[in-house]
Structures are given as structure tokens and as C-alpha cells.
Amino acid sequence: MFSRAARPALRAGAAAAAIPARTANNAATYATLREIEGRLKSIRNIEKITKTMKIVASTKLTRAQRAMNEAQNYGAASNEVYDAAETKPLEGEEKKPLYIICSSDKGLCGGVHSGLSRWVRRNINHGEADLVVIGEKARSQLGRTNNQDMVLSFAGVGKDVPTFADAQAIADQIVQLQTQYSGIKILYNKFINATSYEPTVIEAFSEEAIAASPNFSAFEVDEELIPNMREYALANSLYWALAEGHACEISARRNAMDNASKNAGEMINKYQILFNRTRQAVITGELVEIITGATASADM
Amino acid sequence: MVFAWKSAGLSYNRYLAIASRVVRRSLKEDKRIAAERRGETDLRFAKWSNGKQGESKNLVDANSSGMASNAGSASS
Numbered sequence: 001m002f003s004r005a006a007r008p009a010l011r012a013g014a015a016a017a018a019i020p021a022r023t024a025n026n027a028a029t030y031a032t033l034r035e036i037e038g039r040l041k042s043i044r045n046i047e048k049i050t051k052t053m054k055i056v057a058s059t060k061l062t063r064a065q066r067a068m069n070e071a072q073n074y075g076a077a078s079n080e081v082y083d084a085a086e087t088k089p090l091e092g093e094e095k096k097p098l099y100i101i102c103s104s105d106k107g108l109c110g111g112v113h114s115g116l117s118r119w120v121r122r123n124i125n126h127g128e129a130d131l132v133v134i135g136e137k138a139r140s141q142l143g144r145t146n147n148q149d150m151v152l153s154f155a156g157v158g159k160d161v162p163t164f165a166d167a168q169a170i171a172d173q174i175v176q177l178q179t180q181y182s183g184i185k186i187l188y189n190k191f192i193n194a195t196s197y198e199p200t201v202i203e204a205f206s207e208e209a210i211a212a213s214p215n216f217s218a219f220e221v222d223e224e225l226i227p228n229m230r231e232y233a234l235a236n237s238l239y240w241a242l243a244e245g246h247a248c249e250i251s252a253r254r255n256a257m258d259n260a261s262k263n264a265g266e267m268i269n270k271y272q273i274l275f276n277r278t279r280q281a282v283i284t285g286e287l288v289e290i291i292t293g294a295t296a297s298a299d300m
Numbered sequence: 301m302v303f304a305w306k307s308a309g310l311s312y313n314r315y316l317a318i319a320s321r322v323v324r325r326s327l328k329e330d331k332r333i334a335a336e337r338r339g340e341t342d343l344r345f346a347k348w349s350n351g352k353q354g355e356s357k358n359l360v361d362a363n364s365s366g367m368a369s370n371a372g373s374a375s376s
Contacts, residue, residue, distance in 0.1 A: 143353070147348070147351035147352075148350070148351045150348040150351070150353075151347070151348055151349075152345060152346070152347055152348065153345065153346050153348060153353065154343050154344070154345045154359065155343065155344045155345070155346075155356065156342050156343040156344050156359075157343065159342070163337075163338050163339065163340060163341060164338070165317055165320075165338070165339045165340065165341045166341045166343060168313040168314070168316065168317050169313075169317075169341050169343055169359045169360060169363055170343070170345075170359070171313050172311050172313050172314055172363050173345060173359060173362070173363060175311055175313075176311075176366060227312070228312035231311055231312045231313050232312055232313065232316070235313050
């Protein structure tokens with residue numbers, strides 16, 4: 001009973017509290033109106049930008065996917081040899097593996113890069129492996145936590161579809177590293193479908209591992225040619241990883257920008273309603289003032 | 301088996317890159333422009349030691365100069 005009785009009083013109290021506030025910054029209502037207008041304008045601009053980025057990413061996506069499919073053939077063809085030879089990475093040695101992380105320079109594409117960095121942090125302990133990082137984003141993320149393990153970093157990837165020349169140049173630089181590694185593992189984002197991707201590892205074997213594989217003699221390859229083959233296979237796998245990672249990034253960016261435009265649209269609707277309502281309130285307030293003024297002066 | 305490019309200090313990938321560049325340049329004009337775009341790289345790289353990033357350098361230049369210095373040791 002009390003609560004029902006108390007409610008009007010409460011409402012009156014709240015109204016009493018609200019009214020002085022509104023009248024006190026009557027000038028401020030105009031300011032908030034202008035503020036809302038400014039907010040609305042900036043959200044509209046952001047929506048325009050994200051929409052454009054989405055369109056750009058959509059057009060790039062088909063090209064990236066085509067490049068990815070072609071690059072998968074490259075990688076699959078060179079892995080065919082190792083499958084047939086049943087090559088396995090050598091284990092039980094004190095040599096460290098080398099991880100190559102294929103991300104890119106550009107952000108605004110959801111969790112593509114941080115997914116890779118998280119995988120590295122979760123699966124590689126300090127001092128267990130050396131890291132080669134391709135792309136500024138993963139470099140800055142891993143540079144904070146795993147900087148002791150990093151040996152090389154590459155920048156300038158991701159402006160366009162990666163070329164085989166990119167992969168070759170990176171492979172060359174990795175081959176020139178002084179340390180001997182038990183094997184090279186390439187970490188990239190595997191493209192599952194347009195909305196999902198997951199960090200995956202491709203193996204690139206060392207010369208010893210290739211030479212030690214059980215069925216390798218079937219190919220009748222000279223011992224001397226193995227280093228060449230290994231370098232070429234590394235470039236192939238890198239190209240594959242870079243192209244697939246690029247396709248993932250573009251599709252992730254498309255999705256991210258799609259969501260961003262949607263959210264911006266929602267915000268625009270909300271702010272538009274708020275804006276209209278505030279404007280109406282201001283007009284009503286002014287009318288009330290004028291009428292009360294007029295009636296007051298008419299009475300006199 | 302001794303390869304001329306190996307004794308010149310080139311790696312297999314570098315050898316392939318040069319060979320493909322030659323092929324691309326000898327194409328007809330209209331095809332050449334499209335093909336040459338596939339051969340472009342614009343990468344920079346930096347060496348890390350003890351958790352510190354070293355100087356950032358152009359990858360292609362560094363590769364060719366690195367191979368040139370290999371040439372002396374490989375041929376001797």
C-alpha cells in the first residue's frame with residue numbers, strides 16, 4: 001500500500017529535481033542539440049568510410065581467393081613429394097625449430113593477426129623456438145611478449161596479393177640464417193569459409209629430414225640437389241601461406257567492415273530519433289515560454 | 301654436378317627469380333606489363349638480436365648484396 005502511495009510523491013520529487021536542471025541549462029539544450037548533430041555527422045562519416053572499405057575489400061576478395069586457390073596448388077604440388085617420400089620432421093635433437101608467422105601490415109580486419117599471436121603465445125615457450133615474423137601487426141604484437149625469440153621480421157606485406165617473388169625473397173633471407181634449425185614451421189591462417197579461419201602450421205623440412213625420409217630413394221634425386229629442392233619448397237610453402245593468409249585477411253576485413261557499417265547505421269537511427277525528440281522538446285519549451293509570456297502580458 | 305649460379309653465390313630461389321625476370325622482360329608489350337607486376341616485391345626486413353629490432357633494410361637489395369659477398373667464398 002505504501003509503495004503505491006509513495007509513488008506519486010516520488011514522481012513529483014523526481015520531477016522537481018529534473019525541472020530546475022532543465023531550466024538551469026536551458027541554453028545548454030541548444031548546445032546538446034548541436035552536440036547531437038555533430039555526433040550524428042561524425043557517425044555518418046564513419047559509416048561512409050567503413051562502407052567504402054567494405055566495398056573495396058569485397059572487390060579484392062575475389063582476386064585474393066583466386067590467388068589463394070592457385071597458391072594452394074603450388075603448395076600441394078611441392079608437398080606431394082614429401083607425402084610420397086613419407087618425410088617426417090626429425091625429432092629428439094637439441095636443435096630448435098623455426099616458426100614463420102605470416103600476418104600482414106594492415107589492421108581493421110577483426111582477429112586475424114591476434115589469432116596468430118595468441119597461437120604463438122599459447123604453443124611456444126620462451127627459448128624453445130625462434131620466430132620469423134612477416135607483417136607489422138604480428139611484429140608489434142609479438143615484439144612485446146616474445147621479443148627474445150625473434151630473429152627476423154619482414155614488413156611491406158599485404159598491400160596487394162602476395163607475389164611469388166615476395167615468397168622467394170623471404171625464403172632466401174631465411175635460408176641465409178646462420179643457426180641450424182631442426183625444421184621450419186610456417187604458421188598461417190587457414191581459410192575455412194568466408195567467416196571462419198584458424199591458425200594452421202605447414203611443415204617445411206630440413207635437408208637432413210628430406211634425406212632421411214624412408215621412400216625418398218624412389219625419386220632418384222642426387223644428394224646435391226636436395227638443398228635446392230628444400231629452398232624451392234620453402235618458397236612454395238611460404239607463397240601458399242602468404243596467399244591464403246591474405247585471402248583470410250581480406251574476407252575478415254570485409255566482415256568487420258560490414259559489421260561496423262551495420263552498427264553505425266543503428267547508431268545513426270538512435271541518434272536521429274534522439275535529435276528529433278530533443279529538437280521537438282526545445283520547440284515546445286519555446287512555445288510554452290511565448291504563450292505564458294503573452295497570457296501574462298494580456299492579463300495586465 | 302656444379303651449377304654456374306651456385307658457384308656465383310646465388311641461391312636456387314634467386315636463380316629462379318632472375319630467370320623468371322628475364323622471361324617476363326622478353327614477353328610482348330601487353331603481356332609484359334601484366335607479368336612484370338607479378339615479379340615485384342617491396343619488402344623491408346630487420347634482424348633481431350637479444351629482443352631488439354635492428355635496422356630496417358630493403359629485402360631485395362640486401363639479398364643481392366648478400367649473395368654477391370657469398371660469391372667470393374663459394375668460388376674459392
